[in-house]
Amino acid sequence: MNQPANSQIPAMSDWHDLIAKMEQSINQTILGQETIVRQMVIATLSRGHILLEGDVGVGKTTLLKTVAETLGGNFERIEGTIDLMPHDLVYYTYIAENGKPGVSAGPVLKHGDALSIFFFNEINRARPQVHSLLLRIMAERSVHAFNETHYFPHLQVFADRNRIEKDETFELPAAARDRFMMELHVEQPKAEAQLKDLMFNTRFHDADKLVDSADKAVVPYDQLNDVAALIQEQVKASSTLQDYGFHLCRALREPAEYGIKISDVEVDKMIKGGMGPRGISYLARGARVNAWLNQREAIIPEDFHVILKQIAKHRIFLNPVYDYNRDEIIDTLIEAALDNVASP
């Protein structure tokens, strides 16, 4: 393990406080999304990208902006539109003062390696060409422009998509979805008091002011990579737990072997594709982070349960026959796997 170069890095015990402060700050700004916030923290500490999905006006964008603000670092956002092209992300073209066309660095390149959050709004409105560039940025954290390769070591991609409208949208390909560590489903808060607060409290009327009110740069973004690596190093996974993780992933791929039954579904012919190595690795990383957040030295099965659905759901592909009822079948499958795979 390489010790972080920055000598002012807070000790690991202080990081618990920092993360707690960050969560508290976000939860004060965004009401009733404690679970989603916790999962975003897990993804951030696992250095995974996040795709947010949900109804219109539930606060996806505000949530992402708030998280970006509390993480600090340079933040860029771009709106997905049907005429957006890959070079719009990399280059900025304009007419210079001397009347000649000029080209300078676009949103992705502008901040160099200090870019910490790239926020892609309405990702499914952009064309596949843009998705493809984004895939490279996400998987390799680098992009080639101006005849050289630029690296973004601290980059984390947040994206959101609206699941109601399907017109003039481009569904993300399986490969693109697999690069997002988690797909989080944002719903509006259920508690009456919170809804009343959101309805009448003037604090929530202006989203920009609201985001502005959150504590800024609570967590030093440029140390997140090191902290994430340290967490992975420190939290243990016993052999019993490794068995459990293996069987849990296998049950999602070969449910028939584990005696899982789903009504009206031929279980042995149901799955077309499941979690690949990237997915299962994200699951283990997320579990370690959850264990660390709960001040545990080792992973326990419950650490998987917290994030299994968010990590596994968008990576499971069903036989087209069952695609009409995809959400319900996959939820049932994941619950059945949790119920049927025993540990210890």
Add this chain to the structure above:
Amino acid sequence: MKMRLFFSVLAIWLLGSGSLVANEANAPAKILQQDQGRSFGVMVGDKIHHRFLVAVDDPYTIIQSSLPQPGDLTYWLELRDISVTSREADDRTLYLIDLSYQTFYAPLDVRALEIPAIPLDFSAGEQRTQLSLPKWEFTMSPIKEITPRGVGHDNQVEAFMKPAIAPRQFSLNELNQQTSLLAVASIMILLLLLWLQGMLPKLGLSPFTRAAREIRRIKRSKAKGDDYLASIQAVHKAINKRADGTVFASQLEQFIEQFPQFAGLKPELARFFELSRDAFFMDKRPGDSVISDCLNLCRQLAAADKVSAVK
């Protein structure tokens, strides 16, 4: 002249007889086969079966009212039953006619008798044709001597009496077998029904009793190393079996909610889950009493389970 007349009469006669033969062969209804059985040695009370296979060209069909009605035909002959079955074959209809007679004639010597012919009518629209099932002549025999044995015997009625025939023994084995098979099948169906209705008492051991047994076996075998892990695992298996699904430490509340009989053991269960977590995931070695503790917990759980089963 005389010769001409003779020849013309001969010609007419030949022609007529020829056409008569042709008429019989071309008649729409014919008897193809008949079986009347033995025509001698028939005794009083015997049943006589006659069977005729009759073919009728299409579109003729039998007129049902031309069939004789079962009942007394004469004072000694009864038609007990008549059955007619028909089958279409090529361009004709085949009728299989079964007649069952019973004779009550008590002859004193061999006597010739006759079952009369039965005329059958067939119709095809306006057209009619007739076929006669032939009469049947047979002889009946007496069943007793004219006079009792020994001339001068005075008791006439007694003299003809014969000892009663001893009752015949029928084997009931097959019926017995069928009855017992039926009884076993009905009991099994009844049990299945009760089981499906959930009305059977919970048979078998509580999973905790079984786990306790396993832990005792582990304790006896005194295997070194992972024996305490096996004991903890046995308890987990029993809990999972009772819940019919995996119970993790975080689901203890739900488990207790689902099985309130274990509510009294909640602290023990919580301690057990913590101990199991330490042993399996934190690689911490628990105290020496862990196997006994597991055994005790199993016994307590089994006892709680039993009480609720009795209720």
